[in-house]
Amino acid sequence: MDTAVLTPLTARRGGPLQGRARVPGDKSISHRALILGALTVGESTVAGLLEGEDVLHTAQAMRALGARLERGTDGIWRIHGVGVGGFTSPAGPLDFGNSGTGVRLAIGAVAGAPVTAAFDGDASLRKRPMRRVLDPLERMGARVIEQAEGGRLPLTLQGARDPMPIVYESPVPSAQLKSAVLLAGLAAPGETTVIEAEATRDHTERMLKHFGAKIVSKPHGERGRRITLQGQPELEPANVVVPADPSSAAFPLVAALIVPGSDLMLEAVMTNPLRTGLYTTLREMGAKIESLATRDDGGEEVADLRVTASALKGVEVPAARAPSMIDEYPVLAVAAAFAEGTTRMRGLQELRVKESDRLAATADMLRANGVEVAIEGDDMIVTGKPAVAGGAEVLTHMDHRIAMSALVLGLASEQPVRIDDSAFIATSFPGFVELMRGLGADLA
């Protein structure tokens, strides 16, 4: 992405948001569908793929590793995979742009193949920690040949010729880390086990099952899981239907809650319980969100969500809920700014290592626009007011979710809110501006 030219955008308060919309496909599931398709011999298909820049980088990387991926004129992606351990060494570095999920999952998949690959990304991704995935993968036999300081990108990895299964107790609640180990474990003989103290999104486990792998997930402790994968499975090509991304739906949803008179229907939003912490929290705050037509769509639960403008009140959000809403804190903080009373969000340490330091960026965004915010240790405390001043320009730090959260804030604040750069929205939510305008939002 060309970061030299910034594309600012301004959100202004206007009439209510109304109508129906379907946000693009889930980002987590989209990455996984492409990678598992690439690891499976035969033709797999993906319908509803998120065609955002993050996922397109993963598609390009899978091609560079030897898989064939084509988008049909019908919008269906067809993947001819090379099989577990079947990657070929790419000719040049694999560029993952802004995407932590893409690069960490691909590092895991490459770690189990006898190839050497270089991984890189944009300035934001180059700041993010990769050691967390490299540590277990080295134990499985992969070798890091080159890396930037602190185990960061750019790095070069030599996959294991004979990968070893491990039992890995994850030190951080990270679905990317869990997934990297499981993807490497596909190529190892015997059982690879990941133990997580806090259950994180389980799309990799579900999709591995969908592609025919033997994988068992059992409760571990109070809130954790013990996941065991049988290595070297005969993966079967599969058809994947990608539901709408609840993390993207969060933006029009919070906008509808805080813009008076709004009434929206968001269609076919994935409601996997490991992704819906935001919805639980907003309901506790008094949000009117109705789940309609709940159904199963390709192994994931989905629902149409009807949202109407609501009077919100502050709540305490427990740390234990963080893994199920880790990407949603910036927009929850915006909702909290309009709520009566104080919202305390606990245990946000992982927010510091996202596309930006999201804890700092969220607090800065709100403060610049007249909202009272405190950070105490790993907690963020927002004191809400019925009227938020707005009027500031927000620095988005190459972070799509900060950009969209700030625009949502501007739809309900007294003065317009401008963001310095809207370009990164396309990493996860292509068509965001058009979709929001279609619902009545004033973005220009």
Ligand code: S3P
């Ligand atoms: C993701 C996991 C989360 C999340 C990211 C997507 C995934 O990251 O923030 O947007 O698809 O596995 P962590 O694993 O770092 O928590």
